[in-house]
Amino acid sequence: MKLLEDRILRDGVVKGGNILKVDSFLNHQIDVRLYDEIGKELYRLFKDEPVTKVLTIESSGIGLAVAAAREFDVPALFAKKNRTKNIDGEVYSSAVESFTTGITYTIIVSKHFLGPQDHVLIVDDFLANGNALLGLIEIVEQSHAKLVGCGIAIEKGFQSGGKMIREKGIRVESLAIIDKMDENGIVFRPQ
Amino acid sequence: MKLLEDRILRDGVVKGGNILKVDSFLNHQIDVRLYDEIGKELYRLFKDEPVTKVLTIESSGIGLAVAAAREFDVPALFAKKNRTKNIDGEVYSSAVESFTTGITYTIIVSKHFLGPQDHVLIVDDFLANGNALLGLIEIVEQSHAKLVGCGIAIEKGFQSGGKMIREKGIRVESLAIIDKMDENGIVFRPQ
Incomplete structure (x- = not known):
């Protein structure tokens, strides 16, 4: 997605530690x-799927x-990172280690909002080592919903997450894939 | 806002502990x-303010x-609850205790994105004891931006936050204010 790549080139800042x-x-x-x-x-890419x-x-x-x-005219649903008083006991859950903070936490989704009748599009801002996505995929599996695929804003193509998840046969569409980034600049994968 | 009140009556569930x-x-x-x-x-309520x-x-x-x-055609900005590797050292910060979890945490906003030239509308889903809002207000004060007011989806009118913040002279617009809720139902404040 050229608009996003151009914006990353204009306003993104490469830091040490692959940040x-x-x-x-x-x-x-x-x-x-x-x-x-x-x-x-994301709607253009996945509009032929019956996303719920x-x-x-x-x-x-x-x-x-x-x-x-909004584009699919379906509800959004976000996994929560901790159990709070507001979530019932009946949840799907998965353990996820954050690339950004290094902390491992449990993500949960109420069983009320995901089930076998659903067709799920997973969305996230970043795909790096794939831990967050794997946690969300595990939750979709627990719910017996159908996973339509994953829509990502920025994939760090030099980390292993995208390759690993695609090798599971899961469709991953990343709007910008960075193959290389350092103090000299950012190189996108041609798409 | 009748649409929101009706939805709360239809799909909201009152739990113990004022949840x-x-x-x-x-x-x-x-x-x-x-x-x-x-x-x-929220746009209708605050459209006469030069929100940035x-x-x-x-x-x-x-x-x-x-x-x-989206309605104001300005950027959204969200305070983060922990320091992560992605935030520079130059941040505004405030301590907030969560009503939901009981945990006290630091919220931070990068100094790059808020300054004296800004007119800020604060938005949140709930207003109860007002702790989160006070934290955000403190961050706006630190930035020397002008606080336009606060737009809240649901205010628990039987808790003290709304009264306390309005008494500071800050405009608070809550789209649904609950004066009473228990197993017998929910009573909204007439607006």
Whole structure:
């Protein structure tokens, strides 16, 4: 998606430790027009699937999931990172280690909102080592819903997550795939 | 906002400990059409203010902030609950105790995205004891931005947060204010 690649080139900042800062438009401050366009592009890619739910994980995925769900006219649903008083005991759950913080946490989704009748599109802002996505995929499996695929804003193609998940036979569509990034610049995978 | 009140009456569940579960449409599963309408109503209420940023706190506020920011055509911005590797050292910060979990955490906003030139609308899904809102207000004060007011989806009018913040002279617009809730039902404040 050229709009996103151009924005990454303009406003993204490459840091040490394979960190790409896109917090001026994607995951701290949010460019709502860009989110709309990402939602439309995910709809274009997956519109032939009978999507009934768009699933993501808090926090950075929520706005993107809402943007995509608006296009499909279905509910968005976000996995929560801790058990709070507001969640019933009846949940699907999975353990996820965060690339950003290094912390392992449990993600949960209420069983009320996902079941065998659902066709699920998973959405997230980043795909790096794939841990968050694997956790969401496990939750979809627990619910016996059909996984339509994964729609990602930015994939770090030099990390193993995208390859690993595609090798499971799961469709992964990343709107920008970075094959290389360092102080000299960012190289996108041609799509 | 009658649409929201009706939805709370239809799908909200009152639990012990002053918990109102609205996770089927507001803060776990998300009704994206309702979010659009909430965004439009917040615009209607605050459209005479020169809003430049819509600020919220992760996670449940993010979708609502995006919905409102779309109407104002300005960026959304969400305070993060922990310091991660992706945030620079230069942040505004405030301590907040969560009503839902009882945990006290630090919320942070990058200084890059809020400053004296900004007119800020704060948005959140719930207003109860007001702790999250006070944290966001403190961050706006630190930035020397102008606080336009606070737009809330559901205020628990029987808790002290709304009164306390309005007494500071801050405009608070809550789309549904609950004066009483128990096993017999929910009573809204006439607006």
